[in-house]
Amino acid sequence: MAALITHSPILIIAIPLLAAFLTLPIGMASRKARNVLVMVSLVFVAFLVFALARDVGINGIHVYTLGAASPDLSIPTGFMVPVRIILEVDGMSVFFSIIWVIVSLAAAIYSFSHIASETGQNRFFTLLLLMVTGGFGLMFTGDLFNLFVFLEIASISGAALIAFRTKFADTQEGGFKYIVVSAIASLMVLFAIGLLYAQYNSLNIATLAQLIQYTALDKIALALLLIAFAMKTGMVPLHLWFPDAYSVAPASITGMLVITSHACMYAAFRICFTMYGGVINAPVVGWIIIIFGLLTMFVGVTMAVFQKDVMRFMSYHAISQLGYMWVGVGVGLAVLGNPALLATYGRDAMSGGIFHILNHAMYKPLLFFTGGALFHRTGTRDLTKMGGLAHKMKWTTILYIIGTLSISGIPPLNGFSSKILIYESVYQFHPILTITGIIVSILTLASFTKAFHSAFMGAELPEYKEVKEVPRSMIIGMVILAAGIVFVTLFPSLIVDWIIHPAADALIDQGAYINAVTGAIP
Amino acid sequence: MLTKIVRTVANQLILFIVIFGLYVIVHGHITPGGGFQGGAVIVSGVVMLLAAFNSQELKKTLRERTLSIMESTGALIFIALAFAGIGTVFFYNLLVGTPIFGRVPAIGPGPGDIWTGGVIPLMNFAVGLKVIAGLSAVVLALALFSGGEEVEE
Amino acid sequence: MMEHVPLDFPFLAAALLVGISFYIIIFKKNLIKLIMGIALLASGVNLFLVSLGYRAGGTAPIYTDVPEGPMVMSVPQALTLTSIVINVAVLALMLTMVIRIYRHTGSLDSEKSRRLKG
Numbered sequence: 001m002a003a004l005i006t007h008s009p010i011l012i013i014a015i016p017l018l019a020a021f022l023t024l025p026i027g028m029a030s031r032k033a034r035n036v037l038v039m040v041s042l043v044f045v046a047f048l049v050f051a052l053a054r055d056v057g058i059n060g061i062h063v064y065t066l067g068a069a070s071p072d073l074s075i076p077t078g079f080m081v082p083v084r085i086i087l088e089v090d091g092m093s094v095f096f097s098i099i100w101v102i103v104s105l106a107a108a109i110y111s112f113s114h115i116a117s118e119t120g121q122n123r124f125f126t127l128l129l130l131m132v133t134g135g136f137g138l139m140f141t142g143d144l145f146n147l148f149v150f151l152e153i154a155s156i157s158g159a160a161l162i163a164f165r166t167k168f169a170d171t172q173e174g175g176f177k178y179i180v181v182s183a184i185a186s187l188m189v190l191f192a193i194g195l196l197y198a199q200y201n202s203l204n205i206a207t208l209a210q211l212i213q214y215t216a217l218d219k220i221a222l223a224l225l226l227i228a229f230a231m232k233t234g235m236v237p238l239h240l241w242f243p244d245a246y247s248v249a250p251a252s253i254t255g256m257l258v259i260t261s262h263a264c265m266y267a268a269f270r271i272c273f274t275m276y277g278g279v280i281n282a283p284v285v286g287w288i289i290i291i292f293g294l295l296t297m298f299v300g301v302t303m304a305v306f307q308k309d310v311m312r313f314m315s316y317h318a319i320s321q322l323g324y325m326w327v328g329v330g331v332g333l334a335v336l337g338n339p340a341l342l343a344t345y346g347r348d349a350m351s352g353g354i355f356h357i358l359n360h361a362m363y364k365p366l367l368f369f370t371g372g373a374l375f376h377r378t379g380t381r382d383l384t385k386m387g388g389l390a391h392k393m394k395w396t397t398i399l400y401i402i403g404t405l406s407i408s409g410i411p412p413l414n415g416f417s418s419k420i421l422i423y424e425s426v427y428q429f430h431p432i433l434t435i436t437g438i439i440v441s442i443l444t445l446a447s448f449t450k451a452f453h454s455a456f457m458g459a460e461l462p463e464y465k466e467v468k469e470v471p472r473s474m475i476i477g478m479v480i481l482a483a484g485i486v487f488v489t490l491f492p493s494l495i496v497d498w499i500i501h502p503a504a505d506a507l508i509d510q511g512a513y514i515n516a517v518t519g520a521i522p
Numbered sequence: 523m524l525t526k527i528v529r530t531v532a533n534q535l536i537l538f539i540v541i542f543g544l545y546v547i548v549h550g551h552i553t554p555g556g557g558f559q560g561g562a563v564i565v566s567g568v569v570m571l572l573a574a575f576n577s578q579e580l581k582k583t584l585r586e587r588t589l590s591i592m593e594s595t596g597a598l599i600f601i602a603l604a605f606a607g608i609g610t611v612f613f614y615n616l617l618v619g620t621p622i623f624g625r626v627p628a629i630g631p632g633p634g635d636i637w638t639g640g641v642i643p644l645m646n647f648a649v650g651l652k653v654i655a656g657l658s659a660v661v662l663a664l665a666l667f668s669g670g671e672e673v674e675e
Numbered sequence: 676m677m678e679h680v681p682l683d684f685p686f687l688a689a690a691l692l693v694g695i696s697f698y699i700i701i702f703k704k705n706l707i708k709l710i711m712g713i714a715l716l717a718s719g720v721n722l723f724l725v726s727l728g729y730r731a732g733g734t735a736p737i738y739t740d741v742p743e744g745p746m747v748m749s750v751p752q753a754l755t756l757t758s759i760v761i762n763v764a765v766l767a768l769m770l771t772m773v774i775r776i777y778r779h780t781g782s783l784d785s786e787k788s789r790r791l792k793g
Contacts, residue, residue: 010612014601021597022588084615145754152761156768163772169779170790176706176772183713183765184700187720191693194720197751202707244791274664312791394739550740558760634739661768667774 006071008052009087010505012097013136015041015048020129038108038125041134047099053094053283059504061516062089063142074517082204082517088142090513091506095499096139096266098360102484103259104132105134107252110369110477113470114252114376115164124164130254131157142517143204144193147267148186152328153258155182155232162249162257173250177241185228192221192228200345205275206517209510222276222285229268233261233414234319235326236296243303247381251372252477254311255365258318262357266323269507272333277510282464286334293330294436297323301443309381310371312493313446313451314364314501317407319442321360328353328422328435331429332504342508345425350504355496356514359414359488366481370400372480373470374455390456392467399478404452408445414488421496539567551642552634557649563649565657577665579636589659596652602610603641603648607613615640685726692719704785706773710766717762724751724758 004011009440027034057064064087065074074082108128113125133152141147147180159182163175196218197203200211212218227238234242246254272280300320332350335341373396374389375381390397406415419441427434469475488495505511523529547560572580607614617624617640627638636643692715698785699712728748734741736749780788 007608007612014604014612018598018601018605021601023592024594028590030589064611066611067607067615069614071611109657145757149761150758152765156761156764160768163775166775169776169788172772172775172779173788173790176769176776179715179765179769179772180700180709182763183769184716186761187713187716190754191723193718193754194724194727194751197754203750247791553737554735558756586778631738631741664767664770664774667771 005051005055006047007064008048008055008253009062009089009126009140010066012045012048012052013087015045015134016132016136018065019144020126020133023126023129024122027125031121034122034125035112036145037494038129039105041106041129042101042108045132045136046105049094049101051452052089053098053499055282056089056091056094057498059227061506061512063087063516064089081202083202085146086142086204086206087140088206088513088517089140090516091502092266092269093139095358095503096263097136098462098499099262099358100132100139100259102480103255103361103365104128104135106369106477106480107255108477109480110372111250111252111257114372115250116471118165120164124161125265126520127157127161128253128256129247129344131161131260135260135263139266142206143209144196145203147270148189148193150263151189151232151267152182154263155179155186158182158253158257158260162245163238164250164253165248168248170244170250172349173246178245181231181241185231188224188228189206192224195221195224204517205270206514207279209275209514210518212276212279214276216283218276218279222280223269224312226268226269226285231263232264232293233268233322234296235292235322236299236319239296239299239319242319243312243315246318246368247309247312250377251311253282254315254368254372258368259361260363261318261322265322265357269329273336273507274510274513277336280333280336282336283334284338286330288334289330289333290327290433292325293322293323294433295435296326297440301440301447305443305447310374310381310383310451310455311368311381312384313383313447314367314371317444317447318364320444321356321364321407323423323440324419324437325353325360327426327433328356331426331433332508334429337348345428346502347501347508348421349425349429350507351496351500352418354503355421355500356418357496358500359368359406359418359485362481362484362488363403363415366399366485367403367407369474369478369481370396370403373474376470376474378464380424382450386455386461386464387458388456388460389464389467391460392464393456393469395469395478397497399451399482400456402482403487404445404448408483409441410445412489414485414492415448417488419491523579524574528574532570536567536571540564540572540668543567544650547582547646548643549634549636550646551639557646558653560646561650561653561657564579564654565661568658569661572661572665577662577669580662581666584658586659586661586662589655589662592655593652596648596650599615600652602643603645606641614641617641644658680732682729684697685729687721689719689723689726692716692722705775706783706785706788710769710773711787714762714766715757721755721758725757727751 019037022037023034028038063074064071066085068084074086115121131154134150134157137150137152138147141150159175159179162178163172165171196208199217200208202208231238246257249257272285297320300316300323304313304316307316328349332346335346374386378386404415407414409419423434423437543560543564545561546555547557550556604613607616618626623639623643625635625638625639627635696712696716696719696731699708726791728745728751732746733745733747735745753761782788
């Protein structure tokens with residue numbers, strides 16, 4: 001068991017990769033065997049993730065060196081700098097990987113029925129497992145170039161999955177926009193990596209954090225990296241591809257894309273706080289992030305109000321909720337250099353932003369899955385054509401109500417817990433942030449109520465007379481996420497103490513990250 | 523389909539291209555080259571065959587099922603080699619010291635010895651296999667696709 | 676001969692390629708031209724990566740029968756190789772999607788083939 005936990009960072013990355021390439025031969029033989037393989041591998045990975053989370057909480061940062069004589073031998077005898085590919089798992093990585101594994105499991109189970117009538121299902125699950133691998137690699141990696149490679153793996157698989165339904169033209173358009181944006185963002189990241197390597201001769205994040213001085217080329221590299229990751233998370237004004245890609249994908253893939261956006265936020269935080277932490281001009285960069293976060297919140301919700309396509313409507317809300325997270329963590333970044341303010345409200349603002357990431361990853365994929373359930377049974381995504389579906393699709397209705405109450409921040413659900421944490425802490429930074437947040441919250445509730453009324457309430461329409469509830473595996477996928485929401489609703493302070501505060505502290509404490517790699521003794 | 527001269531020359535040349543590609547794959551750890559580079563050379567040979575014969579003819583030789591299985595096998599061999607050293611660490615080079623590719627060369631310049639490298643030449647084979655199968659499938663699918671046909675599962 | 680070319684020349688070429696490719700991506704409407712723009716951006720970044728490893732008077736970083744003297748840095752060459760492989764996959768994917776868009780909508784113009792608005 002201890003050996004399993006020691007090797008768990010690489011096992012979490014390698015087992016979905018192995019399962020991805022086993023899916024094709026096994027799927028050609030039998031469909032049930034392939035479904036069992038996908039589910040077993042993801043459940044085993046989930047078990048490993050929770051075991052690793054508990055171990056990191058007890059024993060501190062977990063370092064794994066690939067190919068060395070022992071897992072934590074990051075600097076062999078006679079070397080001055082860390083060599084080999086190093087995986088470094090701290091509180092923040094563990095937090096994101098918990099989200100990633102829960103939503104991947106729900107998406108995989110949801111997909112068993114959702115795409116059951118399409119061709120090319122073996123390739124779908126191969127690509128889904130490759131996307132899962134890419135995400136885990138992005139979160140556990142300890143050097144910049146692996147960040148680039150795993151980012152590309154996740155993006156390419158995601159784009160191929162968005163364009164999965166090849167009979168329609170709009171899926172191809174959404175997939176094309178996604179892959180173009182991903183390609184440009186990744187090439188900008190590669191350019192920045194080249195700039196940093198040229199100056200400091202190292203790709204390891206911990207070594208760069210030690211060596212970095214804030215020269216002009218470093219500022220250019222920081223700007224390129226932040227713009228690239230902001231492009232991938234859909235920050236305004238680079239958000240134009242976001243609703244197109246999210247609305248046409250199969251619903252389980254839209255859920256995976258939501259958490260891919262979160263993973264790119266993780267990468268941005270890792271760069272701002274851990275790599276540039278000691279030298280960054282914190283107030284300036286923090287304020288830039290806060291301003292764009294406010295813009296994102298506002299533009300997202302105002303564009304959502306008049307949408308007719310249910311998935312497009314939800315994707316604009318996803319944009320606006322991502323703004324909340326940027327504002328929360330941006331406030332933390334803005335006061336990073338000031339220990340007194342950081343202890344008063346900076347850490348709480350960061351915890352609020354990070355907690356909002358957890359809640360968003362629970363309720364947003366749930367809402368997209370309900371939208372996919374509506375599409376699965378009625379064949380249309382247009383809200384004006386739907387009506388009266390609450391009579392037949394009871395489970396979907398209840399899950400949609402849970403999701404709506406969460407996203408609008410209605411107490412006692414989990415959305416409220418994270419939003420109140422953000423409101424209280426950023427109010428002390430600048431009151432306008434809280435006021436904008438509350439206005440956006442009210443508009444969110446209004447638009448979701450309108451959509452609920454339009455799709456579910458009202459008399460039964462004649463063309464939907466034989467609509468039944470969605471298949472069981474889709475409901476199980478949605479219930480997993482709803483169970484997560486209920487768990488976070490019932491125990492918010494438990495979650496904050498055990499998961500959120502360690503994650504926020506892991507971001508603020510740059511020294512521990514560096515020491516885990518460079519001070520490591522075999 | 524092009525003229526008989528082109529088809530005959532292509533049939534003869536493919537052998538040399540495949541041999542050169544395999545040379546680049548096998549010598550990946552001592553000269554420039556390796557899995558992807560050698561695989562791309564062989565795929566350029568496949569493109570030459572695609573230009574000489576048309577894609578319908580080539581589809582009868584390179585069946586889609588064969589390419590799928592070849593691709594998965596290449597990837598599975600790579601991951602199996604990576605897992606083989608999990609007793610110490612993942613990706614541990616456990617063939618150093620053994621007779622299979624296990625000689626340790628002296629540090630510094632010298633003539634290249636092909637029996638060095640440990641697990642790395644075997645991984646080059648696996649990656650080469652995967653690249654050949656994968657890129658041939660891509661090239662064949664694009665050719666069939668723009669000719670108007672859909673490649674279903 | 677190499678002394679007459681200033682050492683900054685490859686970086687200027689890479690910057691020129693990146694600049695042209697951004698102009699193409701932002702201002703051109705044809706989808707195939709957009710793909711070509713991304714290929715040019717990839718070439719520019721790859722050129723930048725390879726040229727930052729150059730050390731004056733260095734030889735190729737291969738130990739087989741190498742002459743005396745310094746070697747150029749080998750890590751950027753490995754980064755470039757990985758980047759080339761990834762860009763092959765990305766370009767193949769983009770071309771497939773453009774072929775499908777053309778088949779469904781009959782046009783390669785990004786304005787005319789647009790179905791998702793608002």
